[in-house]
Amino acid sequence: MLLPLPPLAGLQETIRFLLPRIAEVTGAEDVIICLNAPNTAGRYTVGYRAGKFYDPHAFQYTRSGLVFIPLKMGDWLALYEMKKPFDQRVLEQYCSQALENAAKYESVQQQAMVDVLTGLPNRAALYRKLQEEVKRLCRFCVLFVDLNGFKQINDTYGHLMGDDVLKKAAEEIRSVLRASDFLARYGGDEFVAVLSETTSEKGELVASRIRSMAVKVEDISVSVSVGLAVYPEDGLTPKDLIGRADGRMYMDKEKNRGVTG
Known part of the structure; x- marks a missing residue:
């Protein structure tokens, strides 16, 4: 029965x-x-x-x-x-x-775990991924990526163009990462990558590659700022790691770009 x-x-x-x-x-x-x-x-x-x-x-x-x-x-x-x-x-x-x-x-x-615009995992999926990584107790890196001057694009060219820039940014960042790496849209013009089993040195190398790229849509070119956090040195929880990577992203924005928007 x-x-x-x-x-x-x-x-x-x-x-x-x-x-x-x-x-x-x-x-x-x-x-x-x-x-x-x-x-x-x-x-x-x-x-x-x-x-x-x-x-x-x-x-x-x-x-x-x-x-x-x-x-x-x-x-x-x-x-x-x-x-x-x-x-x-x-x-x-x-x-x-x-x-x-x-x-x-x-x-x-x-x-429910997918960002509709970019097709990337969303913030909820990101935190689930981070929780899984923390449980594995293996070193990994978190990269917080922000588009410089994105608000000006929306104000000048409209939100449809802004959407195209976000989708292009997702493609460009994904192209720099390994197939095993995780990339999510955190919100707005912010993206977060999780690099499993990666040292701080290798994480910084990936961050440098992302910083050096330009997101181009028609005659618009957008640079990016990146902040790096490493588990467990920079935090033991997803919230701590995101916070540390976000803070370093703003430092990178001020130091290398001079852009706050």
Whole structure:
């Protein structure tokens, strides 16, 4: 007997709820959820066997008794060596509903973490990232980036041009960072980058590269100011690190640009 579906949750949490129940109902030795298609490394593919979750890609299955049950959205449920009779249609509908609900919820959650204009993560996503980095207890750098004279662009050319400058700035800053680095729009014309497992020396090198660039849209060219903070030397909390990087950004603005707007 399948239990009522859990409240809306992320895909991983929902899958971890489903697999033990499916194993109990079917008596299968192995239960695998494969998102997108069978035999592919789905983003949330998880296996369950004898009370434990595992990575099914680490194993090769040559045993008989394999059943692939297609679910909605191109997902699959794989069962190995079932020992109990079960209704495949009921199982398909049950799993599809749970995964669809979780995917919709996760999509809404992700949208709430994205800046609509630039497509970058927003401030809420930034603080979540910083909390994750602090928990890892590894050195990392925070770069606070501000566009010099941005208010004048809005006042002179209008907010639509200002929006174009912000989107271009996001692209330019992202191009300087590694694929593993995190970039968010903090608010207004401010951006924050998180450089995982990075020393202060390497962080300053990245900051220098960002300072040297110019954001160009049509005949407008905008320079930037950057402040650097390093965990744990400059702070042990996200708030402290942001505050220190922000303060150093203003020092950089005064020292190297002489621009306060």
